[in-house]
Amino acid sequence: MATSTSNPMPDTAPESAQVRTLLQLRELILSGELPGGSRIAELAIVERLGVSRTPVRAALLRLEQEGLLRALPGGGHVVQTFTERDIADAIELRGTLEGLLARLAAERGAPAAVLTEARGVLERIDAVLAAPALDAEAFSEYVALNSRLHELLAEMADSPTVERQLERVCALPFASPSGFVLAEAGSPAARDMLVVAQDQHRQVLDAIERREGARAEAILREHSRLAQRNLRAVLAGHSNSPTHAPALKLIRRR
Known part of the structure; x- marks a missing residue:
């Protein structure tokens, strides 16, 4: 019984952290705190937001899919600009x-x-x-x-x-x-x-x-x-x- 009631939390908590990290990172970009053309390193975002690498990695991938970020060949991302x-x-x-x-x-x-x-x-x-x-x-x-x-x-x-x-x-x-x-x-x-x-x-x-x-x-x-x-x-x-x-x-x- 104890194991069945404790299962949902580990499943939902990571998802909540990913959503929160995505929203925070997107806001940093759209607010201008991470300006267009600036390079973003995964570790720097981990330290800035105080979260683990997993939600940060997921957020970077999602923002790359949205077009706000572009992956760099040598690693990391750059904030996109648009015409x-x-x-x-x-x-x-x-x-x-x-x-x-x-x-x-x-x-x-x-x-x-x-x-x-x-x-x-x-x-x-x-x-x-x-x-x-x-x-x-x-x-x-x-x-x-x-x-x-x-x-x-x-x-x-x-x-x-x-x-x-x-x-x-x-x-x-x-x-x-x-x-x-x-x-x-x-x-x-x-x-x-x-x-x-x-x-x-x-x-x-x-x-x-x-x-x-x-x-x-x-x-x-x-x-x-x-x-x-x-x-x-x-x-x-x-x-x-x-x-x-x-x-x-x-x-x-x-």
């Missing part, structure tokens, strides 16, 4: 995959429970956008709700294969659906852009419910174009003040 085109291509790919999932959801028929939850999230976003001006707290709420809505849109297709590829793309810096929202929070045009995005959210749900696959796909591909506009606006607005969004330092300007 504006790299980021634009990642956003375009995200829109393509989300569009595919929306089309599949429409053609296959989305689960009623998921559609109902998505409608509820839409209503909560409407409530956030009802304010004439959005403060930092409102933008944070929008980010969370927007992220959940896109998760539900991906769920509707019931395609784990495509979802896995979408997760990899969204893990890249700035490529996620909410990647630039906070960076644009102070812009006078920010709320207007979110209102347009919300209208597209509603249209794609309508298309999925009506089983209009081509229309649903086209709307979500167009939806990603807003992120492209946001990318250009953020880079233009923060070219002289990258400290407002430290991860922008990973983007190489032409």
Whole structure:
């Protein structure tokens, strides 16, 4: 009896340590503490985070898969930098995959429970956008709700294969659906852009419910174009003040 009750802890503890180490290391990169081009040694991260080599090794491999790190031939990793085109291509790919999932959801028929939850999230976003001006707290709420809505849109297709590829793309810096929202929070045009995005959210749900696959796909591909506009606006607005969004330092300007 004693052995059966003690088994779960050794199984879950290492997984928890790996997730925690991954999040900490990713934050060090995106916060600018480990700037683009800097070399990262496994032992140095072990000492910095105070964890064993196993979770650090797993975190380095995952961040290499995400594209944030590049393995060096002689050992160790280097923090990647990206061109504006790299980021634009990642956003375009995200829109393509989300569009595919929306089309599949429409053609296959989305689960009623998921559609109902998505409608509820839409209503909560409407409530956030009802304010004439959005403060930092409102933008944070929008980010969370927007992220959940896109998760539900991906769920509707019931395609784990495509979802896995979408997760990899969204893990890249700035490529996620909410990647630039906070960076644009102070812009006078920010709320207007979110209102347009919300209208597209509603249209794609309508298309999925009506089983209009081509229309649903086209709307979500167009939806990603807003992120492209946001990318250009953020880079233009923060070219002289990258400290407002430290991860922008990973983007190489032409």
